Amino acid sequence: MRRPLVAGNWKMHGSRESVAQLVQGLLSEQVGEGNVDCAVFPVAIHLSSVLAQVAGSKLSVGAQVCAAQSGQGAFTGEVAAEQLQDLGCKAVLVGHSERRQLFAETDALVAGKFAAALRAGLTPVLCVGESLAEREAQQTEAIVLQQLRAVIELCGAEALRQAVVAYEPVWAIGTGLTATPEQAQAVHKVIRDEIAVHGSEIAAQVRIVYGGSVKAANAAELFAMPDIDGGLVGGASLDAKEFAAICRAA
Ligand code: PEP
Numbered sequence: 267m268r269r270p271l272v273a274g275n276w277k278m279h280g281s282r283e284s285v286a287q288l289v290q291g292l293l294s295e296q297v298g299e300g301n302v303d304c305a306v307f308p309v310a311i312h313l314s315s316v317l318a319q320v321a322g323s324k325l326s327v328g329a330q331v332c333a334a335q336s337g338q339g340a341f342t343g344e345v346a347a348e349q350l351q352d353l354g355c356k357a358v359l360v361g362h363s364e365r366r367q368l369f370a371e372t373d374a375l376v377a378g379k380f381a382a383a384l385r386a387g388l389t390p391v392l393c394v395g396e397s398l399a400e401r402e403a404q405q406t407e408a409i410v411l412q413q414l415r416a417v418i419e420l421c422g423a424e425a426l427r428q429a430v431v432a433y434e435p436v437w438a439i440g441t442g443l444t445a446t447p448e449q450a451q452a453v454h455k456v457i458r459d460e461i462a463v464h465g466s467e468i469a470a471q472v473r474i475v476y477g478g479s480v481k482a483a484n485a486a487e488l489f490a491m492p493d494i495d496g497g498l499v500g501g502a503s504l505d506a507k508e509f510a511a512i513c514r515a516a
Pocket residue numbers: 275434438439440441442477478479480498499500501502
């Protein structure tokens with residue numbers, strides 16, 4: 267049985283004060299206390315304060331991005347996975363569609379970041395997903411598998427045991443459009459079947475979460491699908507009560 271995971275991607279949102287209030291709200295809602303793993307992904311400069319605030323709670327904290335380079339070095343502006351781990355982070359998003367689209371992160375770079383996260387002992391949350399044009403051109407499966415295979419080729423399928431895969435159709439991110447539970451399930455199954463080619467036990471173990479305009483009103487029906495193990499939530503994770511309700515639905 268896979269334990270559900272609900273993760274909140276806060277993107278480039280929040281001030282010190284609003285983030286502290288949001289965390290306070292999540293703690294009062296006892297987010298993370300049930301049979302579901304809950305994690306939040308604040309902007310890098312807020313990681314330390316959020317980590318301090320959640321200490322002793324079940325809420326875990328991850329980063330939105332890390333460098334593909336390990337250790338330390340002359341990489342101005344980058345943050346190494348080891349530095350995130352040293353700070354207390356447990357996970358890092360890799361390959362979010364905004365990074366792929368707006369910051370030109372290629373499949374190869376994403377795979378490099380995935381490998382760097384693993385080396386540092388972080389859980390990489392590998393985001394994959396197709397654009398609207400790709401879906402309309404019937405390329406969903408090909409795109410998602412290409413993104414997944416880039417990681418498997420570099421790191422091996424065994425590495426997925428330490429990871430989470432997030433299926434996030436780009437057309438559903440921040441648009442209010444959600445994949446239907448059946449649409450999402452179909453792609454989650456494609457992902458799990460591909461992993462099963464390398465080992466059925468690995469496939470059975472890997473958590474595959476759905477992201478794309480998840481909210482309290484649609485979470486339960488999405489999470490009820492057999493291959494959907496929780497959610498990666500953007501906009502709705504900025505409201506403590508809404509995020510807590512999504513966590514309860516998992
Ligand atoms: C995301 O950015 O990962 C996301 C799923 O955003 P939203 O929930 O706002 O669509």
